[in-house]
Amino acid sequence: MENRLLAWKRFFLNGILLAALLAGTSCQGGDPGPLTSLRIGTTKSEVNLLILIAQDQGYFADNGLEVIHEIYPSGVAALDGLLDDEVDLATGSEFAFVGQVLAQKDVRSIGAISRSSIEYLVGRVDRGIHELGDLKGKTIGVPLGSRPEFALDRFLYFRGIEESDVTLVDVPVNQSVEALVGGRVDAVAAWQPYIDQIQEQMGDQVVSWSAQEDQPSYTLVMCQGEWAGDNQKSIARFLQSLVQAESYGVNHPEAVRALMQEKLNYDADYVASVWPDYRFSVLLDQTLVVAMEDQARWIISHNLSSKRQMPNFVNYIYFDGLEAVKPEAVNVIR
Numbered sequence: 001m002e003n004r005l006l007a008w009k010r011f012f013l014n015g016i017l018l019a020a021l022l023a024g025t026s027c028q029g030g031d032p033g034p035l036t037s038l039r040i041g042t043t044k045s046e047v048n049l050l051i052l053i054a055q056d057q058g059y060f061a062d063n064g065l066e067v068i069h070e071i072y073p074s075g076v077a078a079l080d081g082l083l084d085d086e087v088d089l090a091t092g093s094e095f096a097f098v099g100q101v102l103a104q105k106d107v108r109s110i111g112a113i114s115r116s117s118i119e120y121l122v123g124r125v126d127r128g129i130h131e132l133g134d135l136k137g138k139t140i141g142v143p144l145g146s147r148p149e150f151a152l153d154r155f156l157y158f159r160g161i162e163e164s165d166v167t168l169v170d171v172p173v174n175q176s177v178e179a180l181v182g183g184r185v186d187a188v189a190a191w192q193p194y195i196d197q198i199q200e201q202m203g204d205q206v207v208s209w210s211a212q213e214d215q216p217s218y219t220l221v222m223c224q225g226e227w228a229g230d231n232q233k234s235i236a237r238f239l240q241s242l243v244q245a246e247s248y249g250v251n252h253p254e255a256v257r258a259l260m261q262e263k264l265n266y267d268a269d270y271v272a273s274v275w276p277d278y279r280f281s282v283l284l285d286q287t288l289v290v291a292m293e294d295q296a297r298w299i300i301s302h303n304l305s306s307k308r309q310m311p312n313f314v315n316y317i318y319f320d321g322l323e324a325v326k327p328e329a330v331n332v333i334r
Contacts, residue, residue: 141171
């Protein structure tokens with residue numbers, strides 16, 4: 001009985017908080033009055049689909065926001081732009097976020113907006129690679145010091161292949177096709193669209209495995225800690241827009257796939273091939289924290305950070321915004 005009362009109390013208080021934070025905005029289709037400007041740095045990628053939907057459907061404007069996009073070549077670059085005050089918000093991977101937390105930067109995550117399992121390990125059959133054990137003694141191209149290297153290392157370790165059993169070669173992901181097709185390496189760790197490009201050129205001469213079967217990548221929306229404290233209403237309105245976009249995506253999947261194709265200049269076949277690898281929802285859950293802790297341990301053990309102690313990532317998450325607009329999506333032990 002006590003737990004039910006606490007749950008209802010929390011629900012009631014969140015409702016009051018949401019109403020207060022969204023005060024001044026109108027219902028959909030009305031005049032929201034003067035818009036608050038927000039600058040967000042993103043990549044031109046499907047991981048930001050909820051943002052594209054919110055913009056296309058007018059949810060930002062309905063919630064009193066004018067969202068200005070700055071396109072960066074990578075999530076790491078967008079996060080750098082955030083820390084250089086070029087933008088107010090940025091999207092990027094949880095791995096990039098972990099790196100900045102370890103560097104003791106003033107960053108906060110206000111929520112994850114997508115989860116994906118798109119990283120693959122692809123090997124050449126003519127180099128004797130038919131099953132995972134054949135990778136021992138082989139060269140694997142991967143961007144060193146990156147999330148793909150972390151995922152590859154974890155994937156191989158749980159299948160009995162040690163780091164010393166393979167030779168890693170630093171291959172940027174945009175060079176992975178050339179490196180494998182040209183024979184520079186025996187295998188590569190990469191993601192779409194490079195996997196499709198390899199298979200188009202090599203066909204049945206390659207074999208592939210998903211490198212992140214049990215730990216997806218997250219795309220986070222991030223801001224600076226001081227900015228979060230000064231912009232609670234804007235964060236709530238931004239997240240409310242993304243929650244509306246999530247609901248639209250659930251109810252109109254075909255329209256969303258068409259939007260992805262149009263906005264990102266993809267063809268229908270590519271959209272169909274990658275769609276099952278993504279989950280587009282706004283959340284803050286314990287599995288995200290566990291993933292960040294795994295990555296922090298890996299970064300520290302590989303001497304990629306001067307910090308030697310595990311941070312408490314809960315201290316780098318801004319909960320108030322999502323708790324106000326979608327409390328059921330917040331499941332983090334605190």
